[in-house]
Amino acid sequence: MKKEILKMLKDSEGYISGQELCTCLGVSRTAIWKVMNQLKEEGYVIDSVSNKGYKLLEIPDILSSEEIESQMDTKVFGRKVVYIDEVDSTNIYAKRLAEEKDSHGTLVAAGRQTQGKGRRGREWDSPEGTGIWMSLILKPAIKPSQASMITLVAGLSVCKTTKKLYGIKSLIKWPNDIVIGGKKICGILTEISTEFDYIHHLVVGIGINVSTMEFPEELKEKATSIKKECNISIHRSEFIAAIMKEFEFNYNIFMETCDLSGLEKEYNEYLVNKNREVVIIETRQQYEGTALGINKDGELLVRTRDGREKNVLSGEVSVRGIYGYI
Numbered sequence: 001m002k003k004e005i006l007k008m009l010k011d012s013e014g015y016i017s018g019q020e021l022c023t024c025l026g027v028s029r030t031a032i033w034k035v036m037n038q039l040k041e042e043g044y045v046i047d048s049v050s051n052k053g054y055k056l057l058e059i060p061d062i063l064s065s066e067e068i069e070s071q072m073d074t075k076v077f078g079r080k081v082v083y084i085d086e087v088d089s090t091n092i093y094a095k096r097l098a099e100e101k102d103s104h105g106t107l108v109a110a111g112r113q114t115q116g117k118g119r120r121g122r123e124w125d126s127p128e129g130t131g132i133w134m135s136l137i138l139k140p141a142i143k144p145s146q147a148s149m150i151t152l153v154a155g156l157s158v159c160k161t162t163k164k165l166y167g168i169k170s171l172i173k174w175p176n177d178i179v180i181g182g183k184k185i186c187g188i189l190t191e192i193s194t195e196f197d198y199i200h201h202l203v204v205g206i207g208i209n210v211s212t213m214e215f216p217e218e219l220k221e222k223a224t225s226i227k228k229e230c231n232i233s234i235h236r237s238e239f240i241a242a243i244m245k246e247f248e249f250n251y252n253i254f255m256e257t258c259d260l261s262g263l264e265k266e267y268n269e270y271l272v273n274k275n276r277e278v279v280i281i282e283t284r285q286q287y288e289g290t291a292l293g294i295n296k297d298g299e300l301l302v303r304t305r306d307g308r309e310k311n312v313l314s315g316e317v318s319v320r321g322i323y324g325y326i
């Protein structure tokens with residue numbers, strides 16, 4: 001009921017009467033009053049005036065299932081949110097939940113991760129209250145070989161949301177780091193459970209440094225946050241809901257063809273590597289070339305020094321600029 005009350009308060013322009021809330025939700029006035037007090041305790045500023053009702057004046061930047069769900073404007077993605085204050089990793093948690101029926105679209109979000117996971121077995125620093133640490137469960141009917149493209153769809157969706165909501169142009173470092181001012185603000189780790197040619201589920205883990213101001217010594221050169229770069233305050237639940245909406249929209253475009261033909265052009269517009277010199281680091285060798293953009297299969301096209309064109313597959317390589325991270 002808290003979620004519904006929050007949603008009604010948010011949707012209402014002026015005061016909403018206790019009677020209207022009672023009628024819509026089929027509960028007593030006392031029940032409404034109790035929830036209002038709970039919300040106030042959590043930091044929501046609610047004006048209550050007799051004969052007029054309730055009006056939401058301020059929404060705190062807190063995360064809870066109710067808060068995130070009340071912002072959600074999607075059909076499937078994030079309609080159900082599991083929020084945990086502290087968890088080892090939202091990806092680990094989501095993988096367990098994914099075994100359950102009907103979990104396609106369920107979003108797991110946490111206030112803090114104690115064992116946040118990055119790509120290639122790295123750790124992902126996930127401090128309390130300053131970031132978005134979330135994992136979305138998906139069960140698409142596609143081949144395992146097509147799954148890595150969903151990570152690219154997620155990255156594009158984060159970039160587009162940052163632009164639409166805050167007017168900030170973040171860029172994509174292929175395949176799926178999001179950067180502002182040459183430093184990373186977001187990383188995506190997709191984990192997949194498959195059997196032969198069949199996907200049981202995917203867990204798309206998205207970590208965004210929203211307002212972190214201090215980074216551990218070893219990350220300082222490479223990592224930053226949206227606040228640090230752009231000095232804006234972000235309401236995380238609103239940001240999460242907008243990312244889910246954008247992701248759902250782009251995912252549906254992807255699912256029409258099961259490739260990136262409908263998104264390739266836009267992805268390339270956000271691609272920071274485009275026309276830049278890059279080093280492709282494979283397990284046994286590395287080579288340099290110019291990144292040209294991605295193709296409809298999500299591969300990075302690179303013109304090598306000897307003039308040949310190579311299609312680089314994500315997952316198997318690491319890409320760097322020749323002088324540093326980009």
Ligand code: BTN
Nearest residue numbers: 089117118119134187188205207
């Ligand atoms: C990377 O190395 O760039 C990927 C980082 C992915 C971090 C996110 S935070 C939410 C989810 N849970 C995890 O343990 N990792 C991902």
